[in-house]
Amino acid sequence: MNHETSITAVEPFILHVPVTGNMIQDSTHTVTHWGVVGVRIRTAHGLEGYGYTGTHAHLASDRLITSCISESYGPLLLGEDACDVQRLWAKMYNHAPVQWVGRTGITHIALAAVDTALWDIKAKAAGQPLWRLLGGATVERLEAYNTDGGWLSLSPQAVADSCRRLIEVEGYRGVKIKIGSDNPKADLKRIETVRNAIGADARLAVDCNGRWNLPTMLSVAPHLPDFDLMWVEEPIFYDDLPGHVRLAQSMATPIALGEQLYTLDSFRDFISAGALHWVQPDITRVAGITEWLRVADLALAFHLPVLAHVSDMGQVHVHLAYAHPASTLLEYIPWIKDCFVEPIHVREGYYDLPQQPGAGTTLRPDAFERYAQQTSPR
Numbered sequence: 001m002n003h004e005t006s007i008t009a010v011e012p013f014i015l016h017v018p019v020t021g022n023m024i025q026d027s028t029h030t031v032t033h034w035g036v037v038g039v040r041i042r043t044a045h046g047l048e049g050y051g052y053t054g055t056h057a058h059l060a061s062d063r064l065i066t067s068c069i070s071e072s073y074g075p076l077l078l079g080e081d082a083c084d085v086q087r088l089w090a091k092m093y094n095h096a097p098v099q100w101v102g103r104t105g106i107t108h109i110a111l112a113a114v115d116t117a118l119w120d121i122k123a124k125a126a127g128q129p130l131w132r133l134l135g136g137a138t139v140e141r142l143e144a145y146n147t148d149g150g151w152l153s154l155s156p157q158a159v160a161d162s163c164r165r166l167i168e169v170e171g172y173r174g175v176k177i178k179i180g181s182d183n184p185k186a187d188l189k190r191i192e193t194v195r196n197a198i199g200a201d202a203r204l205a206v207d208c209n210g211r212w213n214l215p216t217m218l219s220v221a222p223h224l225p226d227f228d229l230m231w232v233e234e235p236i237f238y239d240d241l242p243g244h245v246r247l248a249q250s251m252a253t254p255i256a257l258g259e260q261l262y263t264l265d266s267f268r269d270f271i272s273a274g275a276l277h278w279v280q281p282d283i284t285r286v287a288g289i290t291e292w293l294r295v296a297d298l299a300l301a302f303h304l305p306v307l308a309h310v311s312d313m314g315q316v317h318v319h320l321a322y323a324h325p326a327s328t329l330l331e332y333i334p335w336i337k338d339c340f341v342e343p344i345h346v347r348e349g350y351y352d353l354p355q356q357p358g359a360g361t362t363l364r365p366d367a368f369e370r371y372a373q374q375t376s377p378r
C-alpha cells in the first residue's frame with residue numbers, strides 16, 4: 001500500500017458552463033449550458049485528482065450523479081490506494097446494491113468521473129501526462145475535426161460559412177454537421193450547401209443523433225455518396241442493433257456510433273454484427289477510462305478506427321486518442337476548455353500534445369467561482 005496516494009476525501013462538484021452563442025441544437029437536444037459534473041479526490045500527501053463527465057446542465061439530474069458519487073462510491077474509496085485503478089473500478093462497478101439499481105445510466109456516468117480522477121492521480125503520482133503513462137503517443141500529430149460550426153439551430157448558409165472559415169482560416173481538415181430534422185430533403189440540401197462551401201478536399205461528416213427511423217434513413221442513403229461523407233453518425237436509434245445491421249448492408253456511406261453505448265458487451269455486439277465502421281466510445285457512457293481502453297482494444301482487434309466521442313470530454317479523450325493505436329481522429333468542441341489548468345488546444349487542425357502530469361482534468365479555481373452549482377439542495 002502506497003500511503004501517499006491513500007484516499008482521504010471524495011468531493012463532487014457541478015459546474016454549468018455556457019455553450020457557444022448561448023444555445024446549440026442537434027436533432028435531439030437543445031443545450032444552453034454544458035454540465036461539468038465531477039469529483040475531486042484528495043489523497044494523504046496532498047495530491048488531488050479531478051474527474052468529470054458531461055451533461056446538459058440540468059441541476060436535478062446532475063445531482064443524481066453527484067449523490068451517486070458521494071453516497072455510493074465515496075465510502076468504497078476512503079482509505080484505498082488511488083493508484084489501484086483497475087481494482088477500485090471493479091470494486092465500484094460490481095458493488096451489488098449499486099449494480100442492482102443501475103447496471104448502466106447514471107451509475108456509469110458517476111463512475112466515469114471517479115475513474116478519471118483516479119487515473120489523474122495515478123498519472124500525477126508518476127509525474128507523467130496520462131498519454132505517456134498509457135504507453136506513449138502513437139502518432140506525431142493527432143488530427144482534429146470541428147463540430148462547433150455545424151449545429152442544426154443555424155441556417156444552412158450560416159453552417160456553410162462557419163465550416164468554410166474553420167477549413168480555410170483555422171486550418172481544420174474536417175468538420176461535422178448536424179442533420180436529422182423533420183425534413184430530410186432540407187437536410188440533404190444542407191449537406192450540399194456545406195460541401196460546396198468547403199470544397200471537395202475537406203473531410204465532411206454528418207450526425208443524425210439517433211433521430212431518423214430506418215425507412216427515412218434508407219430513403220436518404222442513395223443521395224449521400226454525392227457528398228463524399230466520412231460517415232453518418234447515429235443514423236437511427238442508439239440501441240437498434242438489427243436496424244443498424246440492415247442499414248450497413250444497404251448504405252454505401254460508413255456508419256459511426258458509440259456515444260450512447262454503455263458497455264463493452266454492446267460494442268462487441270455492434271462490431272461483430274457488422275453494424276458500424278467508426279467506433280465512438282465516450283468515457284462518460286462506458287464508466288471511465290478503464291473500460292474505454294477495453295473498447296478501443298476491441299476495435300483494434302476488428303481493425304476498425306476509433307473516434308473518441310467528444311461532447312466536451314476532449315480534455316481526457318485527447319490523452320486516450322494520442323495513446324491508443326486504433327485512434328485516428330478526434331472531434332473538437334471548445335465550450336469548457338477555459339475551465340482547465342491546461343486547456344486542450346488545436347493548432348492548424350492538429351491537437352497539441354498535453355504536457356502536464358495527469359489526465360488533463362485539473363480545474364482552475366476561478367472555474368468554480370464562475371460556474372459552480374450546489375451539489376445538494378440547501
Ligand code: 0YR
Pocket residue numbers: 026029031207209259309310311312
Ligand atoms: C449536444 N457529438 C454529439 C451535443 C454531441 C451532441 O448534446 O454535445 O450533439 O453529443 O453528438 O457527436
Ligand code: MG
Pocket residue numbers: 207209233234259
Ligand atoms: Mg454525435
